[in-house]
Amino acid sequence: MEYLKIIRTEVSRKSGIDYSNLGFGKFFSDHQFVVDYDNGAWGDPRIEPYGPMAIEPANCTLHYGQTIFEGMKAYRSAKGGVNLFRPSMNAKRMNNSARAVCIPEIDEELFVDGIRELIRVDHSFIPNERGHSLYLRPFAFGTGNFLGVTASSQYRFMVITSPVASYYAEGLNPVRIKVDEEHIRAVRGGLGQAKTAANYAASLYAGMQAKKEGFAQVLFLEAVTRNFVDEIGAMNIMFVIDGELITPPLTQGSILPGVTRDSVLQLGRHWGLKVSERSIGIDEIAEAHRAGKLQEAFGTGTAAVISPVGEFVHRGDSMVINNRQIGPIAQKFYDTITGIQYGELDDPFGWVETIDIEESVSA
Ligand SMILES: Cc1ncc(COP(=O)(O)O)c(C=O)c1O
Structure with missing residues (x-):
C-alpha cells in the first residue's frame, strides 16, 4: 500500500485479553485502520493505536444513521500464514451498502489491502485454537456535524479487529x-x-x-x-x-x-x-x-x-x-467450509487468500 502511515501503540492491549474466555466482540486488538473522506475524495490511509474518537454532539451519524459495516474473519491456516475467506465479496457488499445510504464507495483494493496490512501489524492477536479467529469489522460513517436530513460531505472508513472464540463452545447445538x-x-x-x-x-x-x-x-x-x-x-x-x-x-x-x-x-x-x-x-x-x-x-x-x-x-x-x-447436510457444509477457511481442505473455488505473515514481519 503506497501511502500507508503506521503509528504503533506504546502500550499493548494484549494483557487485558482473556484468551480462555474470548466470547464474541468483547476484546479488541492494538490497532485500527483509518481513512477519511473530504473534498470529494478518500485521503491517505493510516494505521494507528485503537482508541476512542472525539465526536461532536452534532455528528450526523448519531442522528441520522448514515453508517455501514462488514463482518469477516481471519483464520490461522494449517499451511502457515493467515487466511481470509472471499474478502472481495465483502468489499463489493460494502459498496452496495454504501450506495444504499449515499456513502461514497471505497476502492476494493483499499478495502482488502487495508485489512491485509492491519492483520500484518496485529497478527499476534489471532487465537491459535481451531475454530477461533480474528473477527474483522470494516465500517464507514458520516463525520459531518450538522442537523438536517441530508448526506454528509465527510466520512471515515475504519477497520477494527477482535479475537473471537468459536461460536460453538459445546458443538453445533440446534x-x-x-x-x-x-x-x-x-x-x-x-x-x-x-x-x-x-x-x-x-x-x-x-x-x-x-x-x-x-x-x-x-x-x-x-x-x-x-x-x-x-x-x-x-x-x-x-x-x-x-x-x-x-x-x-x-x-x-x-x-x-x-x-x-x-x-x-x-x-x-x-x-x-x-x-x-x-x-x-x-x-x-x-x-x-x-x-x-x-x-x-x-x-x-x-x-x-x-x-x-x-x-x-x-x-x-x-x-x-x-x-x-444437526442434520448430515448442515454438518457437511460446516465441516467443508471451516476446513477450507482453516487451510485443512482443498479450496476448489479459490475462496481463500493467504497473508504471508513471516515475510511482513521481517520486512
Ligand atoms: C442480516 C444478515 N443476514 C445475513 C448475514 C450473513 O452474511 P455472511 O454470510 O456474509 O456473514 C449477516 C451477517 O453478516 C447479516 O447481518
Whole structure:
C-alpha cells in the first residue's frame, strides 16, 4: 500500500485479553485502520493505536444513521500464514451498502489491502485454537456535524479487529427460533439488502422479546405477505425439504446477500444437490413438516458459519426438526467450509487468500 502511515501503540492491549474466555466482540486488538473522506475524495490511509474518537454532539451519524459495516474473519491456516475467506465479496457488499445510504464507495483494493496490512501489524492477536479467529469489522460513517436530513460531505472508513472464540463452545447445538409475524426487519425498497445500522436497530425489539420467551433468534417474514421467509436477524436461512436445498432469493428485496449463503449454494450445486433459490412460505414449511419432509433447517453467516435450527415456533405451533439434532447436510457444509477457511481442505473455488505473515514481519 503506497501511502500507508503506521503509528504503533506504546502500550499493548494484549494483557487485558482473556484468551480462555474470548466470547464474541468483547476484546479488541492494538490497532485500527483509518481513512477519511473530504473534498470529494478518500485521503491517505493510516494505521494507528485503537482508541476512542472525539465526536461532536452534532455528528450526523448519531442522528441520522448514515453508517455501514462488514463482518469477516481471519483464520490461522494449517499451511502457515493467515487466511481470509472471499474478502472481495465483502468489499463489493460494502459498496452496495454504501450506495444504499449515499456513502461514497471505497476502492476494493483499499478495502482488502487495508485489512491485509492491519492483520500484518496485529497478527499476534489471532487465537491459535481451531475454530477461533480474528473477527474483522470494516465500517464507514458520516463525520459531518450538522442537523438536517441530508448526506454528509465527510466520512471515515475504519477497520477494527477482535479475537473471537468459536461460536460453538459445546458443538453445533440446534437452536429454537421464533417465527415473528408482527415485527418486520426490512422491506423491499428499503435497506434490507444493505448492511446498515437501521436494519439491526429494527431487529432489536423483536429479538429481545424472543429471548424473553426462551428463543435464540427470530425468523423474520417478508413484509407484504407475512408468509414468505426472509432471514434470521444476522443470518440467511436454508431448508432441506425432501432432499432439496431451498433458500429465499435475493430478489425478494429485503435479504442481505450473505457470503456464507453464496458459498453454501455453490458447494451444494457442486455436490449435485438440488438447490433452489425461491420464495418459500411458512405455510409450505409447516406443510412439509406435517408430511415429514422437512429434514433440516439452518442459518448461514460468518459468525457461526452454519447454525442448525432444532425448532421453529409459529403462532404457538412447534415444528421440531430432525429430533433437535444437526442434520448430515448442515454438518457437511460446516465441516467443508471451516476446513477450507482453516487451510485443512482443498479450496476448489479459490475462496481463500493467504497473508504471508513471516515475510511482513521481517520486512
Ligand atoms: C442480516 C444478515 N443476514 C445475513 C448475514 C450473513 O452474511 P455472511 O454470510 O456474509 O456473514 C449477516 C451477517 O453478516 C447479516 O447481518
